[in-house]
Amino acid sequence: MFTPDYDDYYVLNDYAARFLSDVDDTLKVYFNQVSTMNLITLWEMKNGNELFRPEVMEAICNDIREGKEFSPAEIRDRCNILSYFFEDGKIVADLDVYNDFVAFLGRYRINTY
Numbered sequence: 001m002f003t004p005d006y007d008d009y010y011v012l013n014d015y016a017a018r019f020l021s022d023v024d025d026t027l028k029v030y031f032n033q034v035s036t037m038n039l040i041t042l043w044e045m046k047n048g049n050e051l052f053r054p055e056v057m058e059a060i061c062n063d064i065r066e067g068k069e070f071s072p073a074e075i076r077d078r079c080n081i082l083s084y085f086f087e088d089g090k091i092v093a094d095l096d097v098y099n100d101f102v103a104f105l106g107r108y109r110i111n112t113y
Contacts, residue, residue: 004047004082010098013090019111027091030104031072037061039100040075043083051080 012030016023030036037057044052057079060070072091076084084093093101105111 004094006092008095009084009092010095011087011090011092012084012098012101015098015102015111016105019105026105026110027072028069030101031075032064032069033104034061034064036100036104037064037075040079040081040083040097043094043096044079044081047082049080049082052082053079 012027013023016026020026037060041052041054041057045054057075060075060078064070072084073086075081076086083097084091086092102111
């Protein structure tokens with residue numbers, strides 16, 4: 001069973017707060033993108049998370065395509081995700097997810113000066 005190295009995890013909220021006032025809304029948008037779910041699925045499978053539930057993630061992706069929204073906590077809990085967790089109400093994510101989030105903000109020119 002894979003055990004994450006939490007030294008390689010970073011707080012998404014703290015990064016986003018440097019540029020945004022609506023951090024929670026932005027994180028919800030990020031986590032309700034099929035591309036984000038695909039990255040997380042790949043991460044979970046690549047890192048050997050035996051508890052990960054890809055069939056549930058596939059159903060969530062289908063629902064997202066139809067316009068349904070999920071909280072990051074609901075996605076994590078339903079799919080048994082290890083690539084991110086919550087600490088003090090903030091999302092702490094593996095470096096791969098963190099970098100993808102930074103790129104997501106860059107696509108919308110949020111994190112540029």
